Amino acid sequence: MKLNCVVVDDSTIHRITIAKLVNDHPDLNLVGDFSNASETRNCILTKPVDLLFLDIEMPVQSGFDLLDGLKKRPQIIVVSSKSDYALKAFDYAAIDYLHKPITKDRFNKAVQKALDLQSLKKENTEDDGEFIFIKSNLKNFKIFISKIKWIEAYGDYVKIITEEENHLVLSTMKSFENELPDDKFMRVHKSFIINIDRVERFNSKFAEIGPVKIPLSRNKKEELAKALNKASS
Structure with a gap:
């Protein structure tokens, strides 16, 4: 089963680059790509999204502002040109932190973490429920x-x-x-x-x-x- 993905980055070039990497990956499905937190939030609230590729520095609302507004979050891979936000990103349970520019190999390694975690979530829940x-x-x-x-x-x-x-x-x-x-x-x-x-x-x-x-x-x-x-x- 493919992971439904959303890419959010206010840089058109970086957004297109990440979207192409998603489209080229056999286990990913691109649901949408957006330049701001507001449009991304609307998408996540109305469509099933498993994985979010998230830029932090965006106008009006940051990537962290977006996450703060979500009651239930998809898996998160932070994408940034800076390392300043790494510690805070993991406070938000980000599964990986990718530095721009992104290589295909590094992208695939981050995606594999998301795929592995998704597989674990689908394991038998036994008799103990949620x-x-x-x-x-x-x-x-x-x-x-x-x-x-x-x-x-x-x-x-x-x-x-x-x-x-x-x-x-x-x-x-x-x-x-x-x-x-x-x-x-x-x-x-x-x-x-x-x-x-x-x-x-x-x-x-x-x-x-x-x-x-x-x-x-x-x-x-x-x-x-x-x-x-x-x-x-």
Whole structure:
């Protein structure tokens, strides 16, 4: 199965170059190419898109502004003439960072990462239901949503607490929050996201998951109560 791709770059020459590389690749399908974030966002919201080749520096809205506006993101390969944005790009879970001008060999290596990850996502989900993939210690791990207890900020990383083990992932809380279903998880504090189904007790200050007390930000008690009632109905 081919990956549906979108190319966004305000440089016509670079956009045409990347679009041609996509068209020439046997496992890619070009859905569209755009010069700005607004048109790209409209395309992603209305068509199935698996992979985004994204320039960062664009007029009006940057590539990061585009990503911030997407609740569910496709896989991302950042394309830039600068290295300044590399660390931030990986905060957005970019799978690769290509420097302009792009060679065909380097392009194909980045695409292979996307293809490999897509294949992993299509593996049997077993009996544990919905899952996500994370990258920890240079390895990809399948994490089942139902087994996540909570996520907490850990410097430049987020720490994922599950039934079996914990994982450190290079990511911002906001970026990782976007990877989770919002009907099952809630940001209850600047440093904590909790699995609503795992909450056993709560008051105005804490939500309890097993013996652990997760702090609640001001006014989160009412929001959590509504989410718990909705989940149980």
